[in-house]
Amino acid sequence: MRANCWYGKTMMSVEEVPDPQILNQRDAIVKITSTAICGSDLHMYNGFLPTMQRGDILGHEFMGEVVETGREVHNLKVGDRVVVPFTIACGNCFFCTQQMFSLCENSNPNAWMAEKIFGHSPSGMFGYSHLTGGYAGGQAEYARVPFADVGPIKVPNELSDEQVLFLSDIFPTGYMGAEMCDIKPGDTIAIWGCGPVGQFSIRSAFLLGAERVIAIDQVPERLQMAEQGGAETINYLEQNVYDTLMEMTAGRGPDACIDDVGMEAHAPGLIFAYDRVKQAMMLETDRPHALREAIMCCRNGGTISVIGGYGGFIDKFPIGSVMNRSLTIKAGQTHMQRYMRPLLQLIENGDIDPSFVVTHRLSLEDAPYGYDIFKNKKDNCIKIVLKPDWTGNGNGGAVKDDSYTVVH
Amino acid sequence: MFGRDETSFRSSGSRGANYSVERARPGLPSTSAKRLAKGLGWFSIGLGLAELLAPRAIANISGVSNKHTGLIRLYGLREIGSGITIFSQKKPTEGVWSRVVGDALDLTSLGIAATDPQAKLGRVAFAAANVLAVTTLDVMCAMQLSGGSNRGIHAKGSCVINLPPEEVYSFWRNFENLPRFMRHLEAVHDMGDGRSHWKARGPAGTEVEWHATIIADVPGEVITWRSLEGSDVDNAGAVRFERAAGGRGTIVKVNIEYNPIAGPLGAAVAKLFGEEPEQQLDDDLRRFKQVLELGEVVVSEGTLFGTGYMAQRPAQPPSASELEKAEMLPSQTATNYGGSEEGLHGRAAGRGTQ
Numbered sequence: 238m239r240a241n242c243w244y245g246k247t248m249m250s251v252e253e254v255p256d257p258q259i260l261n262q263r264d265a266i267v268k269i270t271s272t273a274i275c276g277s278d279l280h281m282y283n284g285f286l287p288t289m290q291r292g293d294i295l296g297h298e299f300m301g302e303v304v305e306t307g308r309e310v311h312n313l314k315v316g317d318r319v320v321v322p323f324t325i326a327c328g329n330c331f332f333c334t335q336q337m338f339s340l341c342e343n344s345n346p347n348a349w350m351a352e353k354i355f356g357h358s359p360s361g362m363f364g365y366s367h368l369t370g371g372y373a374g375g376q377a378e379y380a381r382v383p384f385a386d387v388g389p390i391k392v393p394n395e396l397s398d399e400q401v402l403f404l405s406d407i408f409p410t411g412y413m414g415a416e417m418c419d420i421k422p423g424d425t426i427a428i429w430g431c432g433p434v435g436q437f438s439i440r441s442a443f444l445l446g447a448e449r450v451i452a453i454d455q456v457p458e459r460l461q462m463a464e465q466g467g468a469e470t471i472n473y474l475e476q477n478v479y480d481t482l483m484e485m486t487a488g489r490g491p492d493a494c495i496d497d498v499g500m501e502a503h504a505p506g507l508i509f510a511y512d513r514v515k516q517a518m519m520l521e522t523d524r525p526h527a528l529r530e531a532i533m534c535c536r537n538g539g540t541i542s543v544i545g546g547y548g549g550f551i552d553k554f555p556i557g558s559v560m561n562r563s564l565t566i567k568a569g570q571t572h573m574q575r576y577m578r579p580l581l582q583l584i585e586n587g588d589i590d591p592s593f594v595v596t597h598r599l600s601l602e603d604a605p606y607g608y609d610i611f612k613n614k615k616d617n618c619i620k621i622v623l624k625p626d627w628t629g630n631g632n633g634g635a636v637k638d639d640s641y642t643v644v645h
Numbered sequence: 646m647f648g649r650d651e652t653s654f655r656s657s658g659s660r661g662a663n664y665s666v667e668r669a670r671p672g673l674p675s676t677s678a679k680r681l682a683k684g685l686g687w688f689s690i691g692l693g694l695a696e697l698l699a700p701r702a703i704a705n706i707s708g709v710s711n712k713h714t715g716l717i718r719l720y721g722l723r724e725i726g727s728g729i730t731i732f733s734q735k736k737p738t739e740g741v742w743s744r745v746v747g748d749a750l751d752l753t754s755l756g757i758a759a760t761d762p763q764a765k766l767g768r769v770a771f772a773a774a775n776v777l778a779v780t781t782l783d784v785m786c787a788m789q790l791s792g793g794s795n796r797g798i799h800a801k802g803s804c805v806i807n808l809p810p811e812e813v814y815s816f817w818r819n820f821e822n823l824p825r826f827m828r829h830l831e832a833v834h835d836m837g838d839g840r841s842h843w844k845a846r847g848p849a850g851t852e853v854e855w856h857a858t859i860i861a862d863v864p865g866e867v868i869t870w871r872s873l874e875g876s877d878v879d880n881a882g883a884v885r886f887e888r889a890a891g892g893r894g895t896i897v898k899v900n901i902e903y904n905p906i907a908g909p910l911g912a913a914v915a916k917l918f919g920e921e922p923e924q925q926l927d928d929d930l931r932r933f934k935q936v937l938e939l940g941e942v943v944v945s946e947g948t949l950f951g952t953g954y955m956a957q958r959p960a961q962p963p964s965a966s967e968l969e970k971a972e973m974l975p976s977q978t979a980t981n982y983g984g985s986e987e988g989l990h991g992r993a994a995g996r997g998t999q
Contacts, residue, residue: 240961257962260944260974290947292959309940329938331807331893343935346948347957349927361945364960371947371960381962383943 239625240294240377241604246284247612249605254294257373257381262309265385267321271398272299272375274607274621275323275406276432277499277546281366282608285500285522286548288350288367296376297323297363298405300398303385310385319389321382322573323406325361325372328387332360339570344384345370354549359570376604378625390577393585399592399622400584403437407620408591409576411437411497414544415445417567418493425449425486427534428468429527430497430545431459433594433620438495438544439466440589451485453478453527455503458617462594474505482534490536498527499545515552522549532558543568597621600629678789682737685744685786688779689728696721708768709758716754723747741787748780799902800922804930806937807894810886811865816937817884818868826932826942828925828951828972841870845878853877879904897933901926928952944974 240254257266275298280286282295300320303313313319325345326338333341341360345351350368351358361383364374373380382389392401411434418426426442428435431454442450443466452463453471460470471481482491500523503509512524531541532555541564559566583589596619599607607621696703700714700721727747731740752773759769806813816822820841824830831844831852839859847853855876861869861883871881880903887896901922932942947960949971963971 238962242959242961255962255964257946258968260949261941263939288957290957290959292961293947294959294961327939327943329807330934331805334807343939343943346931346943346945346952348931349924349952350954361943367947367957367960370945371957372945373960373962381946383945 238378239601240373241296241601241623242291243281243289243293243295244291247282247608249282249295249608251602251604252292254292254377257379259305259307260381261383262307263384263386264307265303265310265313265382265389266305267299267301267319267380267382267389268304269299269301269375269378269380269625270318271301271402272296272377272601272623272625273402273405273407274298274376274604274611274623276434277365278608279612280500280546280548282612283501286366286368287354288347290367290371293364293366293371294373294375294377295364296374297365298402298407299363299375299380300392300402300405301380303389304379306385312386313389313391317391318394320392320401320404320577321363321375321380321389322404322409322577323363323365324359324388324570324573325363325370325383326387326574327384328574333387333574336572336575338387338572338574340572347371362570376601376623378601387574390581392581396584397592399595400590401581402622403433403591403594404577404580404584406571406573407433407594408437408441408580408589409573410434410544410571411439412441412444412576412580413569413571414438414495414497414542415441415447417542417544417569418442418445418447418495418540420445420447420493422446423448424492425451426493426495427451427453427482427491427531428495428497429453429502429531430499431456431463431470432497434544435459435495435497436462436466436594436619437591438497439463439468442495443467444583444588451482451491456614458596459619462619465593478530479534486536490534490539492536493540493542494531494535495542496528496531496545500524500547500549502526502528504530512552521552523547523551525551525554529553529555532564535562535564538563540564541566544571594620595622598627599623600627601625602627602629678786679737681782681786682731682741682790685741685779685783686728686731686737689724689731689744693721693724693726693728696724706768707755707758707772708765709755709772710761710763713758720747720751720754723750736790738787738790741783741790744783745780745787748776748783751776752780798904798922799900800926801898801900802923802926802930803896803898804934805889805894805896806934808937810888810895813895813897813937814865814868814886817886818862818864822936826936827929828932840873843872847878855880897930899926899930942974944971949974 238254238256239251242250242252244250259266278295281289303315303317303319305315306313324339326333326341327343330342339360344361345358347367347370348358354368359369361370361372363372415438420426420442424447426447428438428450431452435452439450439452450468451471452468453473454460455472455474460472463470471478502524504526508526512521512526515521516524527545528543535541543566584591596617597607599621601623604623607623610616610618611621696717700717701711703717704711704713724747727740727743730743731737734740755769755773755776758764759766820833820835823833829845831846834842836842841857843857844852844854855878856873857870858873859868859870861867865886867883867885869883872879882901885898889896935943945960946962947957949963949967950956950958951972
């Protein structure tokens with residue numbers, strides 16, 4: 238089959254690799270009909286995640302048709318149309334039985350690697366370095382899906398791929414980011430980062446009852462999409478974020494802040510240079526500018542929800558602000574299996590149509606081109622869907638759609 | 646999930662505090678051996694610096710030709726490395742053994758240097774005598790630190806399993822199950838009467854066998870065993886099962902002790918190749934948990950050849966030939982799936998490719 242493989246920093250190549258097959262009895266093989274490039278794929282593309290191997294297949298947002306099932310998979314059958322969550326969870330262990338699926342104790346065979354960096358290991362994940370398992374990813378024609386009786390959910394044929402594809406990661410992730418804010422009537426939620434996850438946090442915050450959402454980014458088309466979702470926006474290149482937020486909230490600050498940016502934050506001025514240099518010198522692995530700012534801006538007693546991806550260690554963490562002002566920090570990889578069915582229900586009800594976020598549709602063959610325009614925010618790129626059954630020409634000469642449909 | 650009464654829990658907890666599965670643990674090295682090791686460490690660093698900074702003087706003193714200064718500098722780095730290893734280890738066994746290896750290298754080099762027509766034989770012999778004296782000290786110290794030939798490697802590990810102690814105990818008590826998650830075990834045959842025959846893969850493709858007997862066996866609580874005389878590898882083990890508080894399953898604590906093949910030097914070499922006993926036990930316990938909670942060992946594409954850093958392969962599907970070479974495949978480890986042929990190759994339906 239064809240698969241998008243990692244060969245080093247900013248080096249992707251679509252290659253011919255063996256077809257996947259059942260290895261564990263709870264596996265299923267899925268023929269992929271749609272797969273996406275995620276912001277967190279860029280951490281590997283940019284070389285910020287350790288334990289990558291040349292030839293690793295990336296991709297953790299995919300859906301398709303079940304073509305084969307292991308002997309212990311009883312809830313799926315060949316031909317079922319499913320969306321696959323990016324976290325791999327066994328369903329049997331201590332954490333799975335408490336619905337904390339992204340902390341599954343059994344799904345990461347390389348747990349020892351994660352223990353060295355994180356102290357303990359999260360669950361296994363598709364196409365996300367060897368320290369989360371070394372599982373082949375879903376930017377391919379087929380994928381092997383472990384614990385297929387726990388992860389994938391069946392989706393109705395009336396809904397298009399693009400309406401349900403993002404149940405694989407960014408919709409539940411954005412939603413969990415908002416849910417961790419414990420939103421109460423009247424709340425103002427500030428959201429750093431208007432990438433695809435940020436867009437879903439904005440809409441989820443409203444779905445969960447927020448009064449106002451203030452979204453922060455620098456990319457005009459992303460801010461525009463945020464506004465279409467009902468958010469007020471701040472362009473941090475044009476306005477001082479702290480001052481503007483205080484002005485907008487009468488000096489009190491937002492009730493909760495979501496970090497939808499993660500370890501590769503950008504910021505104007507010296508502090509960005511400081512973090513970039515420290516990161517380049519391996520003195521810190523992550524650039525936490527958004528997180529620092531979110532903490533300083535949050536109102537007393539508020540909540541910081543960290544859903545943007547971090548990989549290692551940061552510097553100049555304002556713990557004094559957290560402690561003295563009774564802030565709560567919540568974080569986590571998304572407990573996917575907890576959210577997929579309820580959120581599918583929202584889509585079926587017409588409360589949200591996740592396809593609004595798609596700006597580019599490319600052939601799988603054009604994945605390397607897709608990484609380039611996504612990383613460098615060329616061509617107003619916000620979200621790319623890859624189609625394994627399209628023919629590509631290597632430069633993304635495929636359909637582009639810039640008429641966003643915003644349903645809020 | 647599991648019925649449990651408070652009193653039984655408390656009593657097992659207090660017994661946990663008193664029971665020591667570590668009582669068979671080899672004695673720690675004497676403080677004098679450690680002190681000697683420190684002295685040797687300083688000696689390494691001193692000599693290393695001299696070799697690195699003044700290789701000509703060293704060549705002159707030991708009567709070898711001046712043209713070997715590059716090699717002497719290299720040996721200096723090696724000495725400094727040994728010194729640093731000694732100081733960075735709590736129990737500097739490997740550091741001192743690395744000095745022994747270095748001594749052997751020095752002696753060989755001096756022997757070769759003596760054949761050089763430019764060599765001053767008297768000085769070379771004097772240098773060799775000095776190295777020999779230090780070698781004796783190094784070997785003595787290393788042997789003491791390694792605890793001599795009758796003391797072995799000790800590894801301990803623990804995990805929590807989401808099942809009641811009785812079930813976890815009975816799975817382990819059937820020793821024939823152990824190769825399903827212990828990567829180095831090939832087969833265990835229960836001969837009845839508490840006796841069993843074990844077959845394992847040693848380092849570098851060797852195969853070792855031994856007979857073992859159960860020493861203590863309390864259902865649901867503890868099993869200890871040790872090898873009988875005439876074993877290829879003397880070893881002993883203890884596993885303890887405790888009911889975790891709040892119905893959270895079973896805490897499993899394992900202690901394993903063995904005399905490595907080829908003695909402490911063999912152990913040090915094995916460590917160099919990533920066979921760290923404690924890490925090995927941790928990996929085995931992770932698989933033990935998977936086999937009990939899920940019925941088989943979980944594999945990813947990247948870990949078909951093992952979970953060690955060097956054992957990783959790219960996260961992409963294996964070819965048929967790679968799959969044949971794969972270790973610890975679920976088909977070999979499953980508890981509830983029966984025949985391995987079907988386990989691995991049995992397809993439900995669909996594509997007949999590959």
